[in-house]
Amino acid sequence: MKDYIxxxxxxxxxxxxxxxxxxxxxxxxGGKISSIRSAxxxxxxxxxxxxxxxxxxxxxxxxxxxxxLIGEGKPVVDGEHKVEVFTVEAEHVTIxxxxxxxxxxxxxxxxxxxxxLQGNFLVxxxxxxxxxxxxxxxxxxxxxxxxxxxxxxxxxxxHETGNGIHLWQCANATIRNNTINGHxxxxxxxxxxxxxxxxxxxxxxxxxxxxxxxxxxxxxRDNIFRNNGAGVAVMYTKNVTMVNNIFDRxxxxxxxxxxxxxxxxxxIIGNRFDRNTIAIYMEGSSRSExxxxxxxxxxxxxxxxxxxxxxTFSENxxxxxxxxxxxxxxxxxxxxxxxxxxxxxGYDLNKDGVGxxxxxxxxxxxxxxxxxxxAVLLWRSFLVFxxxxxxxxxxxxxxxxxxxxxxxxxxxxxS
Amino acid sequence: xxxxxxxxxxxxxxxxxxxxxxxxEAIRYGTDNCHSCKMTLMDxxxxxxxxxxxxxxxxxxxxxxxxxxxxxxxxxxRDMKYTLVTDxxxxxxxxxxxxxxxxKSPEIKSPMASQVAAFETEEAYKQHKKELNGIYLTWxxxxxxxx
Numbered sequence: 001m002k003d004y005i006x007x008x009x010x011x012x013x014x015x016x017x018x019x020x021x022x023x024x025x026x027x028x029x030g031g032k033i034s035s036i037r038s039a040x041x042x043x044x045x046x047x048x049x050x051x052x053x054x055x056x057x058x059x060x061x062x063x064x065x066x067x068x069l070i071g072e073g074k075p076v077v078d079g080e081h082k083v084e085v086f087t088v089e090a091e092h093v094t095i096x097x098x099x100x101x102x103x104x105x106x107x108x109x110x111x112x113x114x115x116x117l118q119g120n121f122l123v124x125x126x127x128x129x130x131x132x133x134x135x136x137x138x139x140x141x142x143x144x145x146x147x148x149x150x151x152x153x154x155x156x157x158x159h160e161t162g163n164g165i166h167l168w169q170c171a172n173a174t175i176r177n178n179t180i181n182g183h184x185x186x187x188x189x190x191x192x193x194x195x196x197x198x199x200x201x202x203x204x205x206x207x208x209x210x211x212x213x214x215x216x217x218x219x220x221r222d223n224i225f226r227n228n229g230a231g232v233a234v235m236y237t238k239n240v241t242m243v244n245n246i247f248d249r250x251x252x253x254x255x256x257x258x259x260x261x262x263x264x265x266x267x268i269i270g271n272r273f274d275r276n277t278i279a280i281y282m283e284g285s286s287r288s289e290x291x292x293x294x295x296x297x298x299x300x301x302x303x304x305x306x307x308x309x310x311x312t313f314s315e316n317x318x319x320x321x322x323x324x325x326x327x328x329x330x331x332x333x334x335x336x337x338x339x340x341x342x343x344x345x346g347y348d349l350n351k352d353g354v355g356x357x358x359x360x361x362x363x364x365x366x367x368x369x370x371x372x373x374x375a376v377l378l379w380r381s382f383l384v385f386x387x388x389x390x391x392x393x394x395x396x397x398x399x400x401x402x403x404x405x406x407x408x409x410x411x412x413x414x415s
Numbered sequence: 416x417x418x419x420x421x422x423x424x425x426x427x428x429x430x431x432x433x434x435x436x437x438x439x440e441a442i443r444y445g446t447d448n449c450h451s452c453k454m455t456l457m458d459x460x461x462x463x464x465x466x467x468x469x470x471x472x473x474x475x476x477x478x479x480x481x482x483x484x485x486x487x488x489x490x491x492x493r494d495m496k497y498t499l500v501t502d503x504x505x506x507x508x509x510x511x512x513x514x515x516x517x518x519k520s521p522e523i524k525s526p527m528a529s530q531v532a533a534f535e536t537e538e539a540y541k542q543h544k545k546e547l548n549g550i551y552l553t554w555x556x557x558x559x560x561x562x
Contacts, residue, residue: 107460107506110524168524184457190528206445207455214528229455254448254455261453283453
């Protein structure tokens, strides 16, 4: 018994002393310790390794104990197109201030700049990832932070770029203030819950700026998604909050600003959709709220497929879009109220700021193009103008009940 | 007279060639979208295609997207002239889906999380089955499982 108590006290002391006794190991080419690998081999759990500027070519660097790695003066760690640069197999690891470059490329393995199979409390901060296949690839981890990094994939064929930040089966992750450029998906979440993505810029990625699959209860805010194959795709997911993001110039024959496929109970608030082919395309989605968003200069502002129900659109601004709203059926199961539409031609006799006649955002031509895409050629022709006027008087193809009963006379101030 | 004969021959040729046009086409990765999930096809180890008797082509990024289409009222099995999947071990190669060998394993990270890879030959499937620690499935089992 006495031994047991003594042992416990000893343990307690070692635990208390651990941070205080953590050593600092300095790595410098030409110094006493010249490789990161040997520094890791010598280090005890909890130690800090400071790596001085220089280029380190050491193959795959495996981290198997809790360590803090800090680069001073952006040391370059080069994978020489062969290996995963850092592989983390421990908890409480921090990697900060490096330039990580030239990871291997493999169609069978997901090689990354920093890969981790199960490392809770991993921190990846202020690194530069250049020409890595995947940038950061994290599986099965909780409480990870990826912040302040830049990712720049080299211009290779599509299949030779992995995702910038890739999380699989993680929870409580924070992805903050990163810049991602030229990957397959900028940020990819598969089975990731209770996480936050904020302040990132994701552009020129081959597929999506941000991609959610089966990832519930997450939030993304204040990000910029520009010039991607498509801005953001949220799929097979529930309870996602999307606030104050910018979806800019996601343009091309299959490009969306925001693709919503089979999602529910989500909030899309205060976002700006600027010059996208289709700002929001939604299918099989329900019970979501679209509020205070700005749609400017898009081909289609919203493509609301008939498979969607119970969504509400209110207090949004729709200006200079070719089509404000289009749908592929006549069922009206969504609520559209109190939005501002620049195409509204009604009047406000009682001066309450609300138009006195309803606005029908779906025009006949949008319905025709939905069925026969090539008919878009006739857009702005006189014939179409006549048909549109006729349709306004006797609705035949447009869903009659799809209307905004209280259109705002003035745009909302959403800046 | 000769002219008319040439004309008829030409017309017949055009008619014939359009009748022969019901053929699969290669998937354009990075451009084509999956008919079911709307995602852009990216991963050349996965991908599937259906060609109908009328020559309409549908593309898919994963076996489960193909399955949801096969099981949907959009198409009947009689309409389907070709049903193709990509051989996992020979990226981009389309093979007959109904006689392919399938392996299901959590190790397989397919675009829509079906965890299924297809193989053309028995050797390839055996090798990968061991490597990926998966189970073997036939087309019939697959269609039943994803119903």
